[in-house]
Amino acid sequence: MKHLSFVSAAALALVANTAFAETEITWWHAMGGKLGDTVNQIAADFNASQDEYTITPVFKGSYEETLTAGIAAFRAGEQPNIMQVFDAGAATVIGAKGATVPVQDLLEANGVEFDINDYISGVRYFYADADGKMIGMPFNSSSPIMYFNVDALAAAGVEAPKTWEEFETVTAPALVAAGYIPLAESHSPWIFVENFMSRHNLPFATNDNGYTGVDTQILVNSDELKMHWTNVKEWLDEGYFGWYGASWDDNQAPFEEGKVALWMGSSGSFGGLMQKDLPFEFSATYLPYWESITTEPTQTFIGGASLFAMAGQSDEENAATAAFFDYLTSPEVQYMWHRETGYVPITTAAYEMAKADGHYDRFPAAEVGIQQLSLASGENTKGYRLGFYVQIRDVMNREFGRILTGETSVDDAFATIETEANELLSRFAMTQG
């Protein structure tokens, strides 16, 4: 009997499917754990909101694994409709013209209103081309921010530092005296290079940070960055800074255990930290800047990932993709995503909705990321477009690890990063030939 009802239910489902002939699209993403649950929720809500389209989200592993799986699928002609690509992979997927349909074109072709100025300014151009046309739809957008242990700062009698000078002379010594390791961070290339450049409005690479050409040279071997890293190494030696390897979690754990007072992570870490019920009160603020470099610090740009519409799909499926993007960028969905995960809302409308709902009165730290992304912009703050950037980050991580374990000097490390990064960039330029 049970068996029979199962069969009839299956038959019914089959009939239902053919009766409506819904267009089915797939979405490959890299959001595991709680983030994955929220992604599935969004997809289910979209499917329930209308009966023309069905989207199926598929978890494909890490960001790198998702990109590689997408590339392999594209070469086999089996690509999904939507693929999530992370910041460091943007040059690869945008460089391959013909692999994706620019999201702006896709939306306009399907009659969805699109105005890039609806998006908040730190988000707007990271995944755009040199002319400012949006190619990838920003999805899980985050920015590095500085979390702090409120109890620790109170015990030391200091405020969260606004500048690195303040950190060095006031905050760190007081925190050490109070028995804390003052500072840790979870992603050196992202926080102490890419966003360091943006925060101080310094150029990161030639060709307008790589947006206007592929014959790009990296500009990391600069006095400002070397000064910063010389200090970071001194802080480590003096006990002002804790470094626990290149793994994200290994650097976050000491903050959660209450050993480290200031931790620089992602605005997207907020949801996870809230869930963990930490034994102390925490909040967040902007990344500090060097007053010796600038007195007018600028915004940071987004990390995280964006959604690309893969090319080679039928018009019906593209219409479904456009409808989903339209749904995804609606203020309600963006606010829900922001509230559940801590990733920033990507449109001004969603930000306003979160404000009006009192979300930031309840959780002031949740607003820091978006505020920092909305600070004054400069010519070097929209992001970067660098090929083989995954390997360039690997080179940076390697050399930073060697600086911090005393295997190399800051000067030698940055000379190595410059040489190897430029070699990788010129190799990437040849792949585009």
Added chain:
Amino acid sequence: MKRAGFSTRWLPILLLLPQLSIILIFFYWPAAHAVKSSFYLQDPFGFGETFVGMKNYTSLLKSSAYLRSAQFTVIFTLLVTILSLSLALLLAVKADKVIKGAKAYRTLLMWVYAVAPPVAGVIGLVLFDQTWGPLKDFFGLFGWDFRLGVNYFDTAFAMVVVSVWKQLPVNFIFFLSGLQSIPKSVREAALIDNRSASGRFWDVTFPLLAPTAFFLLIINITYALFDTFGIIDTVVKGEPSNNPMTLVYRVYVDGFRGNDLGGSSAQSVVLMVLVLALTVFQFRMVERRIHYT
């Protein structure tokens, strides 16, 4: 002597065909493809490519990071092979003498064989963890500030220990069965000739074990070079940073994570040549001195 043969010429070819086509499709074709792409720099999506000749190879030789990995791979392979073979041999010789509870003892030594490399890596991570690992506390007693993932040497140490631990049971099983297949009469004869146990071992038992040892040597070298991938991936948590990695892991890092198809193809070809050379060397130089019974 009568020569057995097939009556038609086509039957043997037909019978060989499935095997040959598998080798062609799954080995020669991808290998040829790797050789070809090692001369190109290619957009991963397959839109653009540039023929670069030997450039992918020359930039490998110029890369200090690659050479560091190569150096590490050699040391790592030697350490893992020598340690896991010698420890397994020691354990097998001792286990061979156990009379009471021999089965339980042997099973305890063998069960690790069932552990998958990534799981072995995770167990290693738990034991060696830089904040709460018990082994880190143990090393602390001797004044060794052990920090996995931070210090190059410490991470390398953990990789070698976990890899050796994972490989011990395989070697143990083979050595033990090798020992048990040595005829009792030979051992008894040796006992009359030589009173020293170690002398008997090196003069009689070990040469008789040589075929097993030679086979295990090859197995262990390939294990250390290739099959430790899962352990290394777990220990470095996907972010090699300043930690050591083997050449095979580097192929993955550059090819699969970084989408540098040309560069990682060149790396695979280098590995292919290395394995080829190793195999030729082993069979030419070592096999000659081994006598199979």
